Amino acid sequence: MKIPLFRPAASAEPMAARLAQSFADVLRSGTYILGPQVQALEVRLSALLQGRETVAVGSGSEALLLAFKSLGIGSAGGGDALDEVLVPAYTFVACAEAVLAAGARPVFVDSAPDDFLPALADFRNARTPRTRAILAVGLFGDASGLPELVAWCRDEKLLLVEDVAQCLGAQAGDDAAAGHAGTWGDAAAMSFYPTKTLGAAGDAGALAFRNPLHAGKARLLRNHGYRDGRHHCLGHNSRMDELQACLLHAALDDFPVHLARRRAIAASYLAAWSDLPMRLPRDSAGHAWNYFVVQLPDTREREDFAAKLAASGIATRIYYEQPLHLHEALRPWHGDRGALPNSERLAGCSLSLPLYPMLSDEEIGYIIDAVRQAARAPGNQHPTTCQPPS
Ligand SMILES: *Cc1c(COP(=O)(O)O)cnc(C)c1O
Numbered sequence: 001m002k003i004p005l006f007r008p009a010a011s012a013e014p015m016a017a018r019l020a021q022s023f024a025d026v027l028r029s030g031t032y033i034l035g036p037q038v039q040a041l042e043v044r045l046s047a048l049l050q051g052r053e054t055v056a057v058g059s060g061s062e063a064l065l066l067a068f069k070s071l072g073i074g075s076a077g078g079g080d081a082l083d084e085v086l087v088p089a090y091t092f093v094a095c096a097e098a099v100l101a102a103g104a105r106p107v108f109v110d111s112a113p114d115d116f117l118p119a120l121a122d123f124r125n126a127r128t129p130r131t132r133a134i135l136a137v138g139l140f141g142d143a144s145g146l147p148e149l150v151a152w153c154r155d156e157k158l159l160l161v162e163d164v165a166q167c168l169g170a171q172a173g174d175d176a177a178a179g180h181a182g183t184w185g186d187a188a189a190m191s192f193y194p195t196k197t198l199g200a201a202g203d204a205g206a207l208a209f210r211n212p213l214h215a216g217k218a219r220l221l222r223n224h225g226y227r228d229g230r231h232h233c234l235g236h237n238s239r240m241d242e243l244q245a246c247l248l249h250a251a252l253d254d255f256p257v258h259l260a261r262r263r264a265i266a267a268s269y270l271a272a273w274s275d276l277p278m279r280l281p282r283d284s285a286g287h288a289w290n291y292f293v294v295q296l297p298d299t300r301e302r303e304d305f306a307a308k309l310a311a312s313g314i315a316t317r318i319y320y321e322q323p324l325h326l327h328e329a330l331r332p333w334h335g336d337r338g339a340l341p342n343s344e345r346l347a348g349c350s351l352s353l354p355l356y357p358m359l360s361d362e363e364i365g366y367i368i369d370a371v372r373q374a375a376r377a378p379g380n381q382h383p384t385t386c387q388p389p390s
Contacts, residue, residue, distance in 0.1 A: 001312075001313050001363065001366050002313040003313060003314045003315060003354050003359070003363055003366070003367060004315050004354065005315040005316065005317050005352070005354055006194070006195045006354070006356055007356060007358040007359075008194050008195075008199060008201065008358070009199070009251065009254065009258065009357060009358055010194075010199070010201045010247060010250075010251075011358075012358065015250065018250055019246065019247060019250055022246045022249075022250075023243060023246060026242045026243055026246055029242075031242060032241055032242050032243070033239050033240070033241050033242065034056075034223070034239050034240065035242045035245075036242075037242040037245035037246045037249065038056045038240050038241075038242060038245040040245070040249070041056055041206075041240075041245045041248055041249060041252075042054045042055065042056050042206070044249070044252055045190070045206055045208065046208070048180070048182075048252075048255075049180060049182045049183050049188070049208045050179070050180060050183045052182070052183060052188075052208040052209060052210065053208070053209050053212045053215035054206050054207060054208045054209075054215070055206060055207045055208075055209075055215055055218040055219050055222060056204070056205075056206045056222075056239075056240040056245065057204075057205045057206060057207060057218075057222045057238040057239070057240060058203060058204065058205060058222070058237070058238040058239055058240060059191065059193070059203040059204065059205045059238070060094065060163075060165040060189055060190060060191020060192070060193060060196075060205040061094040061097065061098060061191075061205070062205060062222075062236065062238040063189035063190060063191065063205040063206060063207050063238075064094060064095065064097075064098035064135075064161070064163060064189040065097075065098040065101050065102055065236075066189075066207060066218045066221050066222060066236070066238065067098075067161050067187040067188075067189050067207055067218070068085070068098060068099065068102035068104060068133070068161065069102050069217075069218075069221055070187065070207070070209070070214045070215075070217040070218040070221060071133070071159050071161070071186055071187055071214055073085065073102055073104050073132050073133050073159060073161075074099070074102035074103035074104030075102075075103030075104070076101065076102050076103035077102050077103065079102075079103070079104065079132065080104075080132075081103055081104075081105075082105065082130050083103075083104040083105065083130065083132040083133075084104065084105050084106075084107045084128060084130040084131045084132060085099045085104050085105070085106055085107065085131075085132065085133045085134065085135055085161075086107050086109050086123050086126050086127065086131060086133070086134040086135065087099060087106045087107065087108055087109065087135045087324065088108075088109055088111065088117060088118050088135070088137050088139070088324075088343075089108040089109060089110055089111065089118075089323040089324050089325050089340045089343040090110075090111045090116060090117075090139070090320060090323050090324075090342075090343035090346050090347065091137045091139055091163070091320070091324065092137075092165070092320065093324060093327060093330075094165075095135055095137060095163060095324070096108075096324050096327075096330050096333070099135070100333070104132065104133075105130075105333060106324070106330070106333055107126050107128070107131070107337075108126075108323070108324050108325040108330075108333075108334055108337070108340060108343075109122050109123055109125075109126045109340075110122055110340035110341065110342050110343050111340075111342040111343045111346055112342065113342055114282075115282060116139045116140060116142070116281075116293070116346060116350075117137065117139050117142065117145055119145070120145070120148045120149060120152055123149065123152070124152070127156070127158075131156075131158060132158065132159060133158055133159035133160065133161055133186075134149065134153060134158055134159075134160055134161070135161050135162075135163055136149050136160060136161070136162050136163065136184075136185065137163040137165075137166075138162065138163065138164050138165075138166055138167025138170055138181050138288070139166060139167075140166055140167075140281065140289075140290055140291040140292075140293050140319075141166055141167045141169075141170055141197065141262075141287050141288035141289045141290035141291065142167065142170065142281075142282070142284050142287050142288075143162075143164070143167040143170035143171070143172045143181035143184075143286065143287075143288070144170075144172050144284035144285060144286060144287070145172070146162070146172040146173075146179075146181065146184040146185075147172055147173045147179075147184070149184075150184045150185070153185075159185075159186045159187075160184065160185035160186055161185055161186065161187050161188070161189065162181065162182060162184060162185035162187070162188040162189070163188075163189050164181045164182045164188050164189065164190050165189065165190065165191035165193070165196055165205075166191075166196060166197070166288075166290040166291065167181040167197070167288045167290065168181060168182060168190055168196065168197050168198050168288065169181070169197045169198070169255065169259045169288040170286050170287060170288035171285070171286030172184065172286055173286075174285055178285075178286060181288070182208050183208070185210070186209070186210050186211070186214070187207060187208070187209050187210070187214060188207065188208040188209075189205065189206075189207055190205055190206040190207070190208070191204075191205045192204040192205060192206070192244070192248060192251075193205075195290075195356075196290060197255075197258070197259065197262070197288050197290050198248065198251055198252065198255055199251060200244045200247050200248055200251070201243075201244065201247050202243075202244055203244075204240050204241075204244040204245075204248065205238075205240075206240075220232055220233055220235055221233070221235040221236055221238070222235065222236060222237075222238040222239060223235060223236075223237070223238075223239055224236070224237065254357075257357075258357040259288060261357040262288065262289040262290075262355060262356070262357060263287070263288075263289055265289070265292075265355050265359060265364055266281075266283070266287065266289040266292060266355060267283075268364060268368065269292055269353070269355070269367075269368065269371075270283055272368045272371075272372070273294075273368070273371060273372065273375070276371070276372065276375040276376060277297065277375060277376075278294045278295060278296050278297070278305075278375055279294065279295035280294055281293055281294065289355060291319060291352045291355065292352065292353050292354075292355040293319060293350050293351065293352045293353075294350070294351055294353060295346070295349045295350050295351075296349050296351060297349065298348065298349060299348045299349060301349075302318075302348075302349055302350075302351050305351065305374050305375060306351055308370075308373070308374035309353075309370060309371065309374050312366075312370040312373075312374070314353075314354065314366075314367060314370055314371075315354065316351050316352060316353055316354075317351075317352045318347075318350065318351060318352070319350060319352045320347055320350075321347060322347055323340060323343035323344055323346070323347050325337070325340055325343075326344070326347075353367065353371065354367060
């Protein structure tokens with residue numbers, strides 16, 4: 001059996017057939033960018049996010065940049081060149097790129113000892129008088145830290161930007177008032193990159209804002225500052241096209257079922273692998289399970305484990321090879337702030353396994369068995385402490 005790390009729902013025959021008509025309609029309409037499909041998509045995303053105004057853009061990376069600029073963070077957005085944004089060290093590089101492109105400075109925050117994400121205490125320790133905002137990333141689908149962060153940002157008068165690229169559909173808060181990821185911060189950046197919980201068949205993204213004035217700013221910025229025949233400011237080309245919007249409408253129809261499927265697969269994995277010598281991801285309430293990332297005892301064992309799965313036809317991938325503060329291009333921004341041991345350890349021992357709605361029950365059973373065999377092979381009976389990479 002061959003199981004890829006990801007198989008898009010749009011690649012399945014029923015979806016292609018479903019979309020044939022609406023794609024043909026878009027092509028015949030002659031309107032290909034920021035047309036009625038995109039407008040209707042913004043309305044649906046807004047409904048998903050408890051009425052927040054949403055703005056469709058070209059990608060998740062651009063959504064992050066436009067979030068900072070719309071909120072006035074950094075010199076490019078009308079803020080200060082010394083504005084600092086607290087960014088998790090263990091996340092996708094776009095998070096730091098966006099802060100820098102907005103003309104602000106990223107301050108990298110270590111992961112908590114027992115989690116992929118920084119805890120409130122870690123953000124607290126990294127805060128300086130220059131801190132304007134924190135970037136809360138719902139890494140791998142986990143948005144459970146948001147309620148605590150919101151309360152702290154309110155007290156400290158900091159702006160909160162949510163990166164919900166991986167956690168759209170997740171919920172945070174443990175009661176009836178549980179709020180969707182994307183509705184906690186001053187702004188939220190979504191990505192519809194094909195592998196995300198809501199995926200397009202190309203690049204696309206969106207923003208959601210607490211304050212409609214900020215949404216208005218983002219609407220100008222995504223299209224060269226243009227509105228009603230005039231360029232009101234300098235901006236970007238970050239427009240969503242009609243074909244992607246069309247596909248995202250179909251993906252939104254399937255979204256609740258696909259989320260439920262992700263959660264069911266994660267529950268099967270967690271139950272089947274609880275006794276293995278590897279650390280499983282935390283099963284937080286409301287998790288959207290975009291990725292299922294396990295931690296092996298060390299880097300060499302991760303290599304062995306991945307090789308055994310590859311021999312069984314199961315693709316895996318390392319998210320992330322390097323924490324941000326160790327990237328060549330980002331190191332100068334970290335300067336002499338020292339090691340961030342937890343994120344460095346995670347980069348050395350984490351491995352992402354296939355988890356997506358298009359996995360069949362048969363494939364899930366095959367993955368469960370293959371992982372059990374690969375993790376339990378002789379010589380692999382270590383405690384689940386994860387050592388730093390050598
Ligand atoms: C995917 C991703 C992005 C960037 O989104 P694109 O649509 O690929 O530009 C940003 N942040 C995180 C955490 C992501 O996973």
